[in-house]
Amino acid sequence: MTQTISMPVWAFVLILLFAAVTFASHFLFPSVRWFFRKRAERVIAKLNERLTRPIEPFKLARRYDMIQRIIYDPEITKAVVEYAEEEGIPENVAFEKAKDYAREIVPSFSATLYFSVGMRLARWLSKTLYKVRIGAFDRDALEKIDPDATVIFVMNHRSNMDYVLVTHLVSRAGTLSYAVGEWARVWPLSSIIKMLGAYFIRRRSRGSLYRRVLARYVQMATDGGVTQAMFPEGGLSLTGRVGEPKLGLLNYIVDGRGPDGRDVIFVPVGLNYDQVLEDRFLIAADKTGKRRFRPSVWSVICSCAIYTWWRVRGKFRGFGTATVGFGTPLELSTIPMGEGRTEAVADELMLRICKVVPVLAAPLVARALTQGVNTRDALKGAISVMLDELRVRSMPIPRREVGAMVDETLARLSLRGLVRVSEQHVTIDADGRDVLAYYAATIDHHFVDAAVQKT
Numbered sequence: 001m002t003q004t005i006s007m008p009v010w011a012f013v014l015i016l017l018f019a020a021v022t023f024a025s026h027f028l029f030p031s032v033r034w035f036f037r038k039r040a041e042r043v044i045a046k047l048n049e050r051l052t053r054p055i056e057p058f059k060l061a062r063r064y065d066m067i068q069r070i071i072y073d074p075e076i077t078k079a080v081v082e083y084a085e086e087e088g089i090p091e092n093v094a095f096e097k098a099k100d101y102a103r104e105i106v107p108s109f110s111a112t113l114y115f116s117v118g119m120r121l122a123r124w125l126s127k128t129l130y131k132v133r134i135g136a137f138d139r140d141a142l143e144k145i146d147p148d149a150t151v152i153f154v155m156n157h158r159s160n161m162d163y164v165l166v167t168h169l170v171s172r173a174g175t176l177s178y179a180v181g182e183w184a185r186v187w188p189l190s191s192i193i194k195m196l197g198a199y200f201i202r203r204r205s206r207g208s209l210y211r212r213v214l215a216r217y218v219q220m221a222t223d224g225g226v227t228q229a230m231f232p233e234g235g236l237s238l239t240g241r242v243g244e245p246k247l248g249l250l251n252y253i254v255d256g257r258g259p260d261g262r263d264v265i266f267v268p269v270g271l272n273y274d275q276v277l278e279d280r281f282l283i284a285a286d287k288t289g290k291r292r293f294r295p296s297v298w299s300v301i302c303s304c305a306i307y308t309w310w311r312v313r314g315k316f317r318g319f320g321t322a323t324v325g326f327g328t329p330l331e332l333s334t335i336p337m338g339e340g341r342t343e344a345v346a347d348e349l350m351l352r353i354c355k356v357v358p359v360l361a362a363p364l365v366a367r368a369l370t371q372g373v374n375t376r377d378a379l380k381g382a383i384s385v386m387l388d389e390l391r392v393r394s395m396p397i398p399r400r401e402v403g404a405m406v407d408e409t410l411a412r413l414s415l416r417g418l419v420r421v422s423e424q425h426v427t428i429d430a431d432g433r434d435v436l437a438y439y440a441a442t443i444d445h446h447f448v449d450a451a452v453q454k455t
Helices: 009-050 063-071 074-087 091-105 111-129 139-143 161-169 189-195 208-223 248-254 279-288 297-312 341-356 361-370 376-392 402-415 432-441 444-454
Strands: 131-137 150-155 177-180 228-230 264-273 321-326 419-421 426-428
Touching (some): 063 091, 074 091, 091 208, 131 161, 131 341, 150 161, 150 208, 150 341, 161 321, 208 248, 248 341, 264 341, 279 432, 361 376, 361 402, 361 426, 361 432, 376 402, 376 444, 402 419
Parallel strands (some): 131 321, 150 228, 150 264, 177 228
Antiparallel strands (some): 264 321
């Protein structure tokens, strides 16, 4: 027992390393985790004092615990057994697949990252690129929302800036949990997005087990009161118009929710921009019919360099205005139970979203130009007529003087090479016709409604 033994230095170092890891894992790490968790709880308590809708306990649960809750849920257990029978595989293999799906979907929310990094970045990007404005805003209806209800913002999808813009605008009210597509499943972006509370979904997945796991997570989050944001169109609009709703996520929320328990309140949100960063990619995708579009690294670098050069020369003053309109909330409890409930909710929400899509200067100018107006004076006259039509229906409209709107928009379109402007005459370039039609389409539905009302 007391005899001296000799061993290689590398073996002695290895033993010390294992001993250090064991000591840290059993004594040090739990204490450190407890210290930081208590500190985080104090920070969250202070945040909740100033938030209109405090951060829900469900969102603050440990990711590991949330995954365990999902995979051992009776509905998922049943789905695992059914999947194993269908595929002819052992149940433990099917169980591991369900576990992998849960790990992929469940976020790892960090309040510190959300408010210290996410909010500041969202604010900086929004104000750097756009003049941010609030359009329609039913203040009375929004203030009357039941504080115990689950709030879900339902939005039209115009740009990847939608995430940033809405997050910035509702940051004082609370946190948002987005459903994010596969475009964001790239390291390290995926880790950051999960820490901001977003969860990943596979838009094209047809596997029944995956859909059951995703549905259960969405239902648990809804039951837990997590404030969410979703795009019922399922992807970016390729034409500028508000598209038809896809019922997947919406059906997970609506299906089976009766009069008992926490109510769900949908807040319709309409977004519009004077210029969308991805407009040319979206138009090209519409022409080719391939939605899987992704700009090359070189094109992104070139675009950033061009805009930086314009800013240095004083020619770049942002991409115009970005406006968000909030419509009248829809309470799920007011929609009768039964077959077709999800479709009824979707149709009503899309109507309310279309109603509050903001009307901006660029879409107005684009609409007039695509209708054949080709002089500055005629543009001003045509836009004044459109604004009068909208004003009669109490639609929120730009507050600036018509002449200033026309001059500023034409200058931006000319800088992009979409139109050629002389002292009075305006000519659409070949590359500009599709882009102008894209922006005109964002507000066409407002005037179609007016035409129907007149008839």
